[in-house]
Structure formats: C-alpha cells, structure tokens
Amino acid sequence: MTRPLATWLLLAGLAAVFSGWRVFDGLPFLSYPLIVGGVALLLIITAWRFRALRNSDGDARSIAAIFAYGTLGCVIAVAGFLPGTDTGLEFLGFSFQEIGQNVRLKRIFTVASPILLGCSLLSVVAAQWALGKGGSAGALPVDALRARESSANALSLGLAGAALLLFGYVTTALDRTIDFSYFKTSQPGEAVREIVLSLEAPLQVALFFPAVHPVKEELLGYFQELARVTDRVVIEEYDRFAHPDAAADYGARRDGSVFLRVAERTEQIDFPVDLAYARDDLRVLDGLVQRVVLELARQRRYAYLTTGHGELNDPQGIVEEPDAEERRLESIRAGGDVPLEPEPPQQELRELLESLNYTVRDIGFRQGLGARIPDDAAMVIILAPQVHFHASEMNAIFEYMDRGGSLLVALEPDREFRFEEFRDRLGIDYDPAMTLDDEKHFSSVGRSSIADRRLIGTNRFSTHPSVSRAGRRAAGNADLMLIGPGRVSAAEDVEGPRTTMIINTYPTNYQDRNGNFEFDEDIEEQGVHAVAAAVEGPAGEVPGAGMRALVYADAELFTDDVLPFQLIQAAIVEDGIRWLGREEEFSGEVVSEADVPIVHTRAENVIWFYSIIWGAPLLVLGAGISVLYRRRRVREGDDS
Secondary structure, three states: OOOOOHHHHHHHHHHHHHHHHHHOOOOOOHHHHHHHHHHHHHHHHHHEEEEEEEEHHHHHHHHHHHHHHHHHHHHHHHHHHHHHHHHHHHOOOOOOOOHHHHHHHHHHHHHHHHHHHHHHHHHHHHHHHHHHOOOOOOOHHHHHHHHHHHHHHHHHHHHHHHHHHHHHHHHHHOOOOOOOOOOOOOOOOOOHHHHHHHOOOOOEEEEEEOOOOOHHHHHHHHHHHHHHHOOEEEEEEEEEOHHHHHHHOOOOOOOOEEEEEEEEEEEEEEOOOOOHHHHHHOOOOHHHHHHHHHHHHHEEEEEEEEEEOOOOHHHOOOOOOOOOHHHHHHHOOOOOOOOOOOOOOOOOHHHHHOOOOOOEEEEEEHHHHOOOOOOEEEEEEEEEOOOOOOHHHHHHHHHHHOOEEEEEOOOOOOOOOHHHHHHHHHOEEEEEOOOOOOOOEOOOOHHHHHHHHHHHEEEEOOOHHHHHHHHHHHHOOOOEEOOOEEEEEEOOOOOEEEEEEEEEEEOEEEEEEOOOOOOOOOOEOOOOOOEEEEEEOOOEEEOOOOEEEEEEEEEHHHHOOOOOOOHHHHHHHHHHEEEEEEHHHHHHOOOOOOOOOOOOOOOHHHHHHHHHHHHHHHHHHHHHHHHHHHHHHHHHHHHO
C-alpha cells in the first residue's frame, strides 16, 4: 500500500493524455494512441485503487480511500475536458440554437475540470509523500494520520489556487478598475465668485452630456454651488441629439462640452467623457472656469516682456558655448535626433499670464521699446536684465509710467544693469548682496550643501493687495521660497511715489557681504529687511489711474523651476499681476484639489529626522517599560 507504483502510473497516464491532446495534437498517429493508452491506464489504476479500498479496513482503509477517491477525481476531471471542446460537444451530441449557450457550457467545463484535477492529484501526491516518510512496523495509525493531514492540507492548497483562478477570471470578465487615489472636484473660489458678480449680465452655463453621466454630475455640483452663492448663474442641461437646436445655437459638436455665455459672448470648455480621464480637469475646475469668465468679463489685455538685455525671458540672452551649434550639427550628421525648437523661456509665467486673460508679447528696441510703449500695454515686465537699457528705452518706459502704466521689475545680483536709473521714479533703493539664513532654509534635492543657505523662506507679508492671497496662505504656515534675494528699501529723499514693503524676511536672515555663505558678525547683521516693494504714483485727476510698480529683489521667483514649486509661489505672482492690472478685487482664492508636494525647511527636516530616529524608539521603549512595570505590580499583589 505504501509503494508509489500506482501513483507513478497515475502520473504517467495523465502525462500521456496531456501529450496526445496538446503536444502531438497535429499528429494523429501519435496523439490517438497516447490518449487511448493514457485513459486506459487511468481506468486500470482507478479499478486497482477501489479494489484495495474494498479489501482493507481500519486505518488502512482510510489511506486507501484517499488514493481511490483522489484517482477517481482525476479520471472525472480528464473526462470533463471533453465537453470543453467543440469536438467533444459534437461527439457527445450537444447542439445549441445560440452561440452564447455553447460558449457558456464550454467555459464551465474548462474552468471546473482543472480545479478538480488539481485538488485530486495534489491530495494523492501528498498522501503518497506522507507514507513515504513512514512505513515502520506498528506505525500504521501514525501513517494514516499523517496521510490524512497531508492530503487535507494539499486539498486546501488546491482550493486556494482554485479561488485565485476564479478571482482572476471574475476580474477579467468584469473588467472594472478601482481607483483609491484622492479625488474631489474643486468648489467655486472667491476669485470666480467676485468675477461672476461683476459681470454685466447673468452667466449662462450650458452642459452638453447624455441624460445620466458622472462627469456632468460633478460639473453640476460646482455650477449649482456657484449659482447659490452668487444668484447670477443660469444652468442649462442638453443632450445634443435630443436638443439639436440648442446644439446648433452653441456650436456643440461633441459630448463633454460646457459653454459659458454672457450677453452675446460665449466661451467653451471641453472635458473627457470618461470620468477616469476627466479627474485631472475636475480637480482644477475652479481655475479653468476662472480663466473663461475673465475672458467674458473683459477684453483680452496685453503684457509686454522686455527683451534685448539678457533678461530671463530673452532667448538671445542665453549664453551658449562657442561650439554648441557646431556640435549639434555634427550630431545630426552622425545620425542623431534633430533637436526640437525649444519653448520660449519663462513658460510657466507665460501660461500664468494667459490664464489671467493676458496675451504675452515681447518688446525690445526693434519692437519699438526705444520709441513708445504701445497704448494697449496693461503692464511691462522686466525680468533680471544683464545690461543697462538704452537712454531712449528708459525714456519710453518713463513716459509709459507717466501715462499711468504698470511696471514689474525683478532683479538679480551680479548684473551690470543699474537699478539706480529707476530710483528717482520709484523711490526704491536696491542692495544686491544675497540674503542667507543658516537655519531656516530649504534643502536642495539630492545632496545638501552650504549653498542651500540661500534657499530662504518667509511668511512675512503685508496687507497690501499685491500679496493678499499669499498672506492668507502664510496663516497656514506656508513659506514662500526665495533664492538668494537682494534687499529693497524706501529712498527717503525721493518724494512723490507711495512705497509699501510687501515681503519681509525673518529676523535670522542676513546679507552675505563677502560671498562665503557664512554669517560674519563684524561685517554682517541679522535682521528683518524687505525683498519686495509696491509703488504707487500720484493719481492725478482720475482716482486709481496713477502709475503702479512692483519691485522684487529675486527674479528667480518667476522662473520655470521655482514658480510651480508651491501654490504660494504662484499666488504671489498672480496677486501682483492682478494688482498691476488694477483687478485686485479678483484676487480671491482659486480652489484646487490637485496634489501638491509637501516641502519642509531644513529646521523642519531636522525635527522630523530626530522624531523618527529617537522619538519613535523611545516611545516604544516607554510603552514596554510601562507594561513591564504594571505586570510586576500585579505579580507582587498576587504574591502578597
């Protein structure tokens, strides 16, 4: 009974059937003999096993039952493969009126037969393995127990595999995706509410979706809330096939289109019809709506970026190695990829201006900067020029300011540009020495160094409208990151302009006078100083029509690497642009549910580091000591 001959013959019969059915399927002279011989061998082994079962009793019978019924299960499983094929169904005489019935029946046998075969064969092999470990005289009860336990464990393993097989089949058949990531459609922010309230007529919102659609439900929640808080929104729902007149009126050519209309002006926002793909847009829905309603509220305006002086936005100001162009051509001749035309620098700033309904134009000496700044200029932006402006260009800028224009100047140290040319007009002094902080600074990605001390942070903002949103974010302990800014201060001897320091540093900051990135008490002083200022000129006869200017001692705030770094970075720039454009009433919060990175200063990173390295182990140690102390108290109480 303990000899494995019958088990080996069972495996041989199964292997013969499988080889004839799968391996040599295209060779009838091999496949048929293998299948017939394998089936015959399986039947003989089954008869042998049941004969042994009938002739045994007691513990021997329990062992024989495992082999007999396990072998029978293998035979039934092999027979079950037959109805799982078209040939088998035809041989058995099954016929179906619908193809679906045929497929379902074959699928049942195709799934059930391997499960039965696996469970039966594993039980037989496990019992045989258990008996091979025993077999000593007088150990039959132990061998029987070992065989039963092993076969039961093998059966459990087979059923677990069957459950996984069925689970995989169900997931494939249902084809559903479960997304556990955070998702929430943004709600109407303060900026959008103020813009809608300022519109000359109620805002009409037309949604073109099928009658029941998940993306439409998310959009309806947003616009219904906007209608509730403003009472100036009319919502219309259309199915473009059921309402062809409305579709023609709005020009709807696809599902997922949302049209916003004020009087005769109409703007469109398109969304993916699949919620999984629409989630990214829904998270920032408030920003999308803000951009559109701004276009409905006023005509598009123009922001001019100066060029020709090595500004951050000036492609000609990017200094390349002398042989860079020759190396590119050599790479192309050698079969390399043709380099794509790079995007204009300051792409993030350009996109931000576009979202605020500004068209961005460059203006240099060739575009008329030396003659007159166009009347349609809502503002002029100067980003870290490397060299000074020509006298005619300065005269054009001054004349533009005298007309009540708006100017943004961002400065960087180690430049030939002389800010003194603006001093008497703006009433601002500029000190280019870099501001550092030995403790409260951000850490660069990768390996930190002493140069990280120039990555300072601050949340000290004034109540000026040009930093209103940043001030609210600072209340939540969000720090604005600046990279080695200089210092600005009011020129006390200049009369006329009204100057407000809008961003100040922490008291631990200092200006590095000798460039060694260390605080030297003899020549440097820690303290609060301003890094940005807002300037307003005399209003004249028209209130609010005077010159406006913003001066930042850190131009890297506007670069593509820093501007999208945190929401507070964009809030500072956006508030400044709104104030320069005399739209500070629209400077409310824009709600976004998009994920943003969590950034800590070096001091905060130190706290987190020691909290994890020392705090967590000490907490576990304290809990262990507390439990041990309580157990001793209980034991001492029992002894007494």
